Amino acid sequence: MRQFLNNMANIEMKSCSLCPRECRIDRTKKLGLCGxxxxxxxxxxxxxxxxxxxISGTDPKRGSGAVFFSGCPLHCVYCQNKDISGGGVGKLYSPTDLANAMRELEEQxxxxxxLVTPTHFTNGIKEALDIYRPRIPIVFNTSGYEKAETVRGLSGYADIFLTDMKYGTAETASKYSKAPDYPHVAVTAIKEMVNVTGSPRFFSDNMMKKGVIVRHLVLPGCRRDSEKALRLLADTVGCENVILSLMSQFTPDFAKDIKELSRRVTSFEYNYVRDCALELGFSGFGQDRQSAKADYTPDFHGKDNN
Ligand code: SF4
Known part of the structure; x- marks a missing residue:
């Protein structure tokens, strides 16, 4: 019986179901949909x-210690990081290597x-954090396409979630990310993220200590979908439990083959979604639409977030 249970445990460990794609394959032998x-x-x-x-602060000598993981389970058609998310770029790191890299970032x-796009390496990341736990907050920077149980397993590891809430309808989520279940999956995961971190909290220098920031990128022709996404987020998670970061930096260069995405978002579209966010009661950050560097304008609500 014991032997049988051990075998079952091995099968469970080798069959990957870390994210909602649920490939259930042995990633020691094959690549998952995350690549x-x-x-x-x-x-x-x-x-x-x-x-x-x-997250980044204002000191030009400092910044957020970003670790960009290769691969991605979502594969959005307009991805700005296609080389990283699906292009096979990157070097192999053991958990010890990652622990050392985190220590170096902290020293810098x-x-x-x-941790940018970390989901498919959740196990290795947890191992690295068990080897070395930095004294600074750990941010999980994700697409929002997460399983609630994977998020729950990050309790004690994640201080901050910087997550997307990309779509409000199955139609748009299916068209641009082949994930019609995205809206429901994402809000369920974000609710769990709030359970893990609690409400937003800050250090005395206004840097974030704990909590959830939800990013929403406005897409061309999708202002109504954005409105539905924000409404779903407000109804399911609650405006007061997250900080909203409303982004305008969509770049058509990365989606040249898709006619309706071959332009930038207009001021009318961005302002429409910003007004919806304000009406729903969100606080957070807006983005300068003209900025080549996609700089953020702190606090579109005109309120201090502390
Ligand atoms: S993490 Fe990768 S292999 Fe695992 S279920 Fe998701 S896409 Fe599939």
Missing amino acids: ESNDMRIAKIMLHRFEEPC GAYNIN
């Missing part, structure tokens, strides 16, 4: 100065460790 084996691959490690102000003055 990755079990071995952690990292495309870039850097101090990142262009995340939200409470990073405000936090920002």
